[in-house]
Amino acid sequence: MITKKKFFWLNIVWRWVYFFAIIFLFVCGIFCGVTRRWERVDAPVLLPAAIAGKTIIIDAGHGGFDPGAVGRSGLEEKTVTLDIAKRLKRYFSRVGVYVIMTREKDLDYSMMHEAGALTKKRRDLLHRVRMANESEADLLLSIHVNSFPQSIWSGAQCFYDSKVPASKRLAEAIQNSLVTRLGPNRRKAQSADYLILQATNIPSVTVEVGFISNPREEELMADPEYREKLAESIFYGTAAYLTQEAGLASSVVTKPNGGRHETLTAKVYPELTFPVLEPGSACLYFATPNNEELSFTPEFRVLPELEGKSKVIKARMILGELAKGPGEGSALLPCLPGGDWVQDIRLAGTRAVIDVRSELGTFINGGGASELLAIYSLVNTLAVNLNLKEVTILVDGLKNATLGGHFLLSDPIKPRPELGPIGAEIAVGTGY
Ligand SMILES: [Zn+2]
Known part of the structure; x- marks a missing residue:
């Protein structure tokens, strides 16, 4: 016979069972959600063997005397690029990639005595190039912020030197990651004659993370959460490139120069198509x-x-x-x-x-x-x-x-x- 007292204790026990069951299901739900998210985002990209042990040099554009592009709110390119570069370093370090930074503070290299360098900016740029070339890194990521006199343009965009096929592949992989992870952006990776891309002897890409001249993007760039997303997108794009290159290397029996010096290909632009002009x-x-x-x-x-x-x-x-x-x-x-x-x-x-x-x-x-x-x-x-x-x-x-x-x-x-x-x-x- 169940006494009143016994019934009371049974009731309490069942309440606890219900409580723990709900907590258990809740935790399971979170766990499944997280692991499914990992599966969705990480699985196609991360192949640790292709990434771990690599060396990457990250260049936070501008710095010191040179603020780079400046937004209407006064936000400076050099601040945004340094913050993204530091976040990017953390992503790579977590997967066993050795990262060299051209700078980790607000500084420039205009005090360096680079041969034949007249201007401060030239000395600064040439020193960064020298750091990249002496690093023997597998690739260089140069982080910049774009701007244009009119505010209508927006969207992150990657640039590469057209005479280095590996740089083009790296730029396309990062561009693809930026476009898929950051929402609508119709920009494609494009070739450009940036000094840092032309003068380095390793695959290199300049990532212009957005237009500071566009008020919406300037606001986004001022937001640490968005800068984290940018770093994440650049990381996954680079990881995709390294995975793809590892696949390429294993499918090719002999690859001259280990695939490093693909710069031998001449820069090829289409034939000149300038129009013939009428007099006057x-x-x-x-x-x-x-x-x-x-x-x-x-x-x-x-x-x-x-x-x-x-x-x-x-x-x-x-x-x-x-x-x-x-x-x-x-x-x-x-x-x-x-x-x-x-x-x-x-x-x-x-x-x-x-x-x-x-x-x-x-x-x-x-x-x-x-x-x-x-x-x-x-x-x-x-x-x-x-x-x-x-x-x-x-x-x-x-x-x-x-x-x-x-x-x-x-x-x-x-x-x-x-x-x-x-x-x-x-x-x-x-x-x-
Ligand atoms: Zn810049």
Whole structure:
């Protein structure tokens, strides 16, 4: 017979059983959820054997005297890149990758005495290149933040040197990870002549994590949680590349030079496709206003006053038109500011030397995209109108200068007509 007292204790015991059962199921639920999440995110990518034991050099772009691109809120590129680089280091360290950092503090290397380096920025860049080349690392990840004078552009984008196939594969793997993990982004990995990519002898990629000139992305970049996501995406992209390379290596019986020195392949760009111009007309290179790739749409402008002028006068007039920006009503974007930023132009055969004012750097605002487009807007426009093969850019008379801190203007620059192919999209400017 169950007494009242016994019934009371039984009731208490059952309550505890229910309580623990619920807790148990709850914990199981969490555990299953977590492990399923791990399965979903990690399993296809992480092959520890392909990753552990590798050495990676991470370069936090800019630093010290050089803030890089600056957002409207005052957020500086050098702060964002350093924070992401440190987070990225933690990801790699957890899986047995040895990480070398070009910097772990807010500093620059302008005090280093690099041979033949005149400017602070050049000394800083060349020292980073030297660190990468002496590190014998398996790859270099250079972290940067993009910017463009107009705020419409957004999206992370990876850049590589087109003459290094491994760098292209690395850039594509990271781009793919950034796009799939961070949401809508139609940008693709693209080749660029960044000094750090050209001068290093290991596969290297510049990751521009977003546009600080876009208010939404500037806000995201100021958020530590988003920077963690960026680091995570770069890590998984790199892991995917290393896994893929390990697969490639095992499927190839003999790989000359261990696959390291693939730089022997010549840089191949498509054949020049510059248009043939009518006398009294000019072709001006402005940025295409899409959010997918960095490219130009050439604008044709009727300028009868060009006829009969000397080549130097013509060059000045055409650059004056370029500085005016796209024609009225055009959706294209200017890559260079208005005003007179040309100090001197010298022409010899198919070569030109143009001396520009350093104020152009202010317009560029430290952004890789704005720097790339400013340089090639100038070079492509001069090349197509004056039939040039190369253009040397001096800044305030100096040869080894840089405008935004990514491109070193030491060598003559060859035009890249493939950045603005003549196709269906030709804008005809109405002029002013
Ligand atoms: Zn940068």
